[in-house]
Amino acid sequence: MTARAMAHSAGRQPNKDSASRKSPGRTRFTGVVLILMSSALAVLCYLAFTAWLPSNGEQLQGYRAAGPCPAQATAQVQENCLSTWQITVVKTEETGTRFHLYEATLKDEDSWQGVVSFTDQRPLSERLEPGDQVTATLWRRHIVVLDKDGVEQNTSDVPRDELQMNAALGMLAALLAAQMLVFGAVRLVRPGSHEPFTWDPYGARILLTIFGACFGVGLLALWVGIPWWFVPPAVLVACAAVTLYPPMRRRPPTLWPEERRKAA
Numbered sequence: 001m002t003a004r005a006m007a008h009s010a011g012r013q014p015n016k017d018s019a020s021r022k023s024p025g026r027t028r029f030t031g032v033v034l035i036l037m038s039s040a041l042a043v044l045c046y047l048a049f050t051a052w053l054p055s056n057g058e059q060l061q062g063y064r065a066a067g068p069c070p071a072q073a074t075a076q077v078q079e080n081c082l083s084t085w086q087i088t089v090v091k092t093e094e095t096g097t098r099f100h101l102y103e104a105t106l107k108d109e110d111s112w113q114g115v116v117s118f119t120d121q122r123p124l125s126e127r128l129e130p131g132d133q134v135t136a137t138l139w140r141r142h143i144v145v146l147d148k149d150g151v152e153q154n155t156s157d158v159p160r161d162e163l164q165m166n167a168a169l170g171m172l173a174a175l176l177a178a179q180m181l182v183f184g185a186v187r188l189v190r191p192g193s194h195e196p197f198t199w200d201p202y203g204a205r206i207l208l209t210i211f212g213a214c215f216g217v218g219l220l221a222l223w224v225g226i227p228w229w230f231v232p233p234a235v236l237v238a239c240a241a242v243t244l245y246p247p248m249r250r251r252p253p254t255l256w257p258e259e260r261r262k263a264a
Contacts, residue, residue: 024192032188033184035185038181044173045170045174048166053170056162057228060159063139063158080139085143086135087136089105089106089129089131102120103116106143116155116156119156120153124147124151128148132148134147143157164221165218167232168215169218171231176207179207183203210239212242217235218235221234
């Protein structure tokens with residue numbers, strides 16, 4: 001190659017389209033990966049609304065409806081009622097670094113020994129000392145409440161009213177599955193030109209909208225106490241409102257007089 005040809009090739013600007021576009025095979029492979037990830041998220045969404053959410057709802061309703069066990073209750077009856085048990089504290093400890101968990105090791109007069117955990121030290125966990133006699137409330141073979149001298153605290157095994165976040169996480173999986181399915185299908189059908197279904201600008205904006213809407217609506221519904229079935233339609237409305245809202249246009253940069261003359 002002559003020096004003139006080398007100088008000509010060095011001064012020529014590269015083709016942006018050829019440099020930025022991937023090969024059709026690689027683009028189709030990316031589409032297949034996105035569709036597989038979409039299928040996995042769709043399965044998680046199905047399990048969230050058909051197994052996880054109904055199971056948590058049934059446990060919460062059963063615990064709220066449970067009453068003290070009769071004096072002569074059978075083992076089957078004791079599964080769904082609240083029984084009390086006098087046990088002794090062996091030791092207490094704090095576990096975890098970033099998310100703290102407080103545990104208490106308990107034992108009875110026989111050979112049983114077990115561990116219960118708390119998400120907070122107050123009001124009872126910080127008062128427990130080795131050798132203390134406490135009253136444990138059992139429900140479905142789990143210790144759900146500890147009581148010492150009238151001070152009670154729920155353990156981590158007590159059913160929690162957090163169905164709103166269960167629904168929000170289910171919607172998160174559903175919307176992510178939909179986005180990946182669309183983006184993957186477009187790459188399979190049109191590997192050479194899949195705009196505007198790209199990361200910039202719509203892909204990132206939709207992804208951030210999905211996470212913001214799901215966690216925002218879920219936490220708000222949990223804090224206010226709105227029923228969980230309000231979460232899915234509210235998430236869809238929030239995502240549609242943000243996605244359809246036109247993005248803010250960037251103002252053109254200010255040019256100095258010399259730059260204006262060069263541009264002209």
